[in-house]
Amino acid sequence: MSKERPYLEVKDLTIRFETDDGIVQAVSGSSFTLEKGQTLGIVGESGSGKSVTSLGVLGLHRTRSNAKVTGEIWLDDEELITATDEKVRLLRGGKMAMIFQDPLSAMHPYFTVGSQIVEAYRVHHPGVNKKVARERAIDMLARVGIPQPERRFHDYAHQFSGGMRQRAMIAMALVNDPQLLIADEPTTALDVTVQAQILDLIRDLQEEFGSAVIMITHDLGVVAELADEVLVMYGGKIIEKGPALDVFQQPQHPYTWGLLGSMPRLDRDVRDRLTPVKGTPPSLINLPDGCAFHPRCPYAGRNGNRSFTDVPLLRDAGLGGPHLVACHLPPEERTKIFQQEVLPNL
Amino acid sequence: MVAYLIRRLINAVVTLLVVTLVTFGVFFLVPKATGSDPALLYIGKQADPVAVEGIRTKLGLNDPIIVQYWKFLKGIVAGRDYANGPDITHCSAPCLGYTFKTNQEVWPILIHALPVTVSLAIGAAIIWVLMGVIFGVISALRRGSIWDRSVMTIALAGVSLPIYFTGLLALTIFVYGLEWLPNADYTPFFDNPVKWFTGLLMPWVTLAFLFAATYARLTRANMLETLGEDYIRTARAKGLKERTVIGKHGLRSGLTPLVTVFGLDLGALLGGAILTEAVFNLRGLGYWALNGIRTNDLPTILGVTLFAAFFIVIMNLIVDLLYGVIDPRVRLG
Numbered sequence: 292m293s294k295e296r297p298y299l300e301v302k303d304l305t306i307r308f309e310t311d312d313g314i315v316q317a318v319s320g321s322s323f324t325l326e327k328g329q330t331l332g333i334v335g336e337s338g339s340g341k342s343v344t345s346l347g348v349l350g351l352h353r354t355r356s357n358a359k360v361t362g363e364i365w366l367d368d369e370e371l372i373t374a375t376d377e378k379v380r381l382l383r384g385g386k387m388a389m390i391f392q393d394p395l396s397a398m399h400p401y402f403t404v405g406s407q408i409v410e411a412y413r414v415h416h417p418g419v420n421k422k423v424a425r426e427r428a429i430d431m432l433a434r435v436g437i438p439q440p441e442r443r444f445h446d447y448a449h450q451f452s453g454g455m456r457q458r459a460m461i462a463m464a465l466v467n468d469p470q471l472l473i474a475d476e477p478t479t480a481l482d483v484t485v486q487a488q489i490l491d492l493i494r495d496l497q498e499e500f501g502s503a504v505i506m507i508t509h510d511l512g513v514v515a516e517l518a519d520e521v522l523v524m525y526g527g528k529i530i531e532k533g534p535a536l537d538v539f540q541q542p543q544h545p546y547t548w549g550l551l552g553s554m555p556r557l558d559r560d561v562r563d564r565l566t567p568v569k570g571t572p573p574s575l576i577n578l579p580d581g582c583a584f585h586p587r588c589p590y591a592g593r594n595g596n597r598s599f600t601d602v603p604l605l606r607d608a609g610l611g612g613p614h615l616v617a618c619h620l621p622p623e624e625r626t627k628i629f630q631q632e633v634l635p636n637l
Numbered sequence: 638m639v640a641y642l643i644r645r646l647i648n649a650v651v652t653l654l655v656v657t658l659v660t661f662g663v664f665f666l667v668p669k670a671t672g673s674d675p676a677l678l679y680i681g682k683q684a685d686p687v688a689v690e691g692i693r694t695k696l697g698l699n700d701p702i703i704v705q706y707w708k709f710l711k712g713i714v715a716g717r718d719y720a721n722g723p724d725i726t727h728c729s730a731p732c733l734g735y736t737f738k739t740n741q742e743v744w745p746i747l748i749h750a751l752p753v754t755v756s757l758a759i760g761a762a763i764i765w766v767l768m769g770v771i772f773g774v775i776s777a778l779r780r781g782s783i784w785d786r787s788v789m790t791i792a793l794a795g796v797s798l799p800i801y802f803t804g805l806l807a808l809t810i811f812v813y814g815l816e817w818l819p820n821a822d823y824t825p826f827f828d829n830p831v832k833w834f835t836g837l838l839m840p841w842v843t844l845a846f847l848f849a850a851t852y853a854r855l856t857r858a859n860m861l862e863t864l865g866e867d868y869i870r871t872a873r874a875k876g877l878k879e880r881t882v883i884g885k886h887g888l889r890s891g892l893t894p895l896v897t898v899f900g901l902d903l904g905a906l907l908g909g910a911i912l913t914e915a916v917f918n919l920r921g922l923g924y925w926a927l928n929g930i931r932t933n934d935l936p937t938i939l940g941v942t943l944f945a946a947f948f949i950v951i952m953n954l955i956v957d958l959l960y961g962v963i964d965p966r967v968r969l970g
Contacts, residue, residue, distance in 0.1 A: 383873070383875070383876040391874075396867040396868065397867040397868055397870070400868070400964075400965070401889050401893070401964065402886075402889075403965075414876050414878075414881075415876060463875070
């Protein structure tokens with residue numbers, strides 16, 4: 292046990308919800324690590340388990356009596372799943388914070404933005420008086436680039452523009468200098484021009500504070516821009532994982548190919564159609580047998596139909612790096628398909 | 638804000654005018670259409686024609702309906718004289734006329750009845766809001782539990798059972814059976830606060846039961862909706878104590894919609910809780926409304942209707958103004 296633990300280590304995280312319709316297997320056996328100063332991108336469709344994973348790290352499923360979370364989550368050498376509610380609560384918003392997707396619904400409509408930031412600060416700094424907390428909040432608003440922070444402090448969320456609102460949300464998340472910042476689709480609800488500003492802001496703040504960032508998104512462009520490492524999730528499982536550059540240059544999973552193929556690109560003829568991933572995401576209550584992706588996979592029939600029966604494990608992709616993939620196709624065949632069939636169409 | 642307020646007040650006055658017009662029209666035109674004569678109601682059926690004609694002149698029943706309505710409005714604002722030659726009766730403002738049966742001024746009767754209804758309504762309101770909110774919130778937090786299901790079953794019963802059932806049941810058990818409480822009775826608060834309280838306790842609880850049931854269900858539904866909101870998740874993500882999450886962030890938005898319902902319910906009750914007052918024999922506005930209907934006493938009915946409309950309009954205005962304060966998204970002006 293000489294090797295030190297990474298700042299964040301998630302081991303075999305499994306999250307399920309018991310509902311009237313059956314057990315929802317939202318996340319199955321996810322493992323990943325993240326160091327300070329690094330950014331992990333989690334990519335996948337809606338319902339792939341990416342948001343549930345991040346809420347799990349924050350321990351936000353604890354208030355849901357029908358949620359069952361197993362595995363290990365180590366943050367700065369503390370295990371969080373077995374920790375008490377109170378302990379996790381104190382870490383939440385302090386050491387680890389989250390930026391949500393839609394800042395209008397994620398901010399309370401009846402409290403001023405300023406008071407919500409003050410509240411976040413004071414809960415982790417109980418000794419601090421209101422005036423100091425207020426100064427801190429205004430400081431943060433200024434830091435994230437909100438003009439006239441003293442005045443905006445007293446405004447409500449609905450009085451902010453979309454981009455300013457997301458900045459305020461970021462100010463609220465960062466007010467306690469979190470070492471782990473989880474951003475759940477932080478730019479999805481924003482205009483494209485504002486998206487870029489927000490991503491720049493997150494990157495700048497990360498450099499400034501040296502925090503670890505988990506960036507959850509379905510936008511591969513965002514990941515390409517920010518992430519050091521990428522996880523691709525499908526049906527609650529990690530199906531591909533590796534350094535961002537590797538995953539983008541040599542994607543290994545047919546689903547990742549599909550994601551890349553459905554990304555619009557400026558350098559392509561506008562008359563070329565995008566190639567979407569056919570079919571719909573699987574039901575998490577009733578996952579397909581074998582590889583969860585096989586009903587949508589054009590290559591599922593290859594390699595002796597194993598995809599229909601055996602669940603592929605996340606293994607070395609055979610590229611001589613830390614790149615992992617969960618696919619039954621042999622590495623050579625994958626490379627061949629990618630080079631000959633996928634790449635020319637990207 | 639001031640402009641808004643003035644606009645709303647003008648609005649309220651217009652609404653009340655329309656209410657007087659409609660009620661006046663209904664109560665004074667319908668007898669005409671059916672051939673019954675208000676003068677006969679006033680003087681009794683066996684009266685001699687000269688006396689009837691005298692009453693008609695005195696009440697102004699021979700005037701065109703518009704003139705009658707105008708005099709009625711003028712009476713409310715400035716008082717009016719009822720004259721038949723030298724026989725002049727002055728009714729000072731605000732004048733709602735005289736009761737047919739007992740020839741008393743309507744306004745003082747209603748003003749006298751008002752504290753009874755106000756005491757009944759306010760006392761019951763405090764009980765039902767407290768009970769409804771507390772039970773509703775706990776049910777929401779323990780959704781699906783035995784507690785939740787029992788409370789919601791009782792609430793369903795509360796909504797379904799009429800006052801004349803629960804009221805009589807309460808009377809039978811607590812007054813005549815166990816003799817825990819005195820019979821319901823109104824004592825002015827400043828005469829004897831204790832008697833005021835004990836005398837009204839049973840009507841309060843009975844009336845409150847009906848409303849608390851609705852409020853518990855409403856609170857539960859609102860809270861469940863609120864607790865599923867993104868900003869509640871944000872509050873938890875900030876590391877707030879669960880008590881703060883529920884008690885501050887949850888209640889703040891979960892209870893806001895109740896303000897509207899509460900304002901209207903209270904407004905309606907202030908116009909007279911007819912069934913409750915009848916069951917417990919309390920002489921509030923509801924009692925006089927019932928009395929007026931039973932004896933075909935048009936001026937009383939008109940008066941009570943005006944009171945009721947006034948309270949509804951006022952409570953509506955208060956609710957709207959309050960909303961501007963409690964919900965920053967509602968802009969006044």
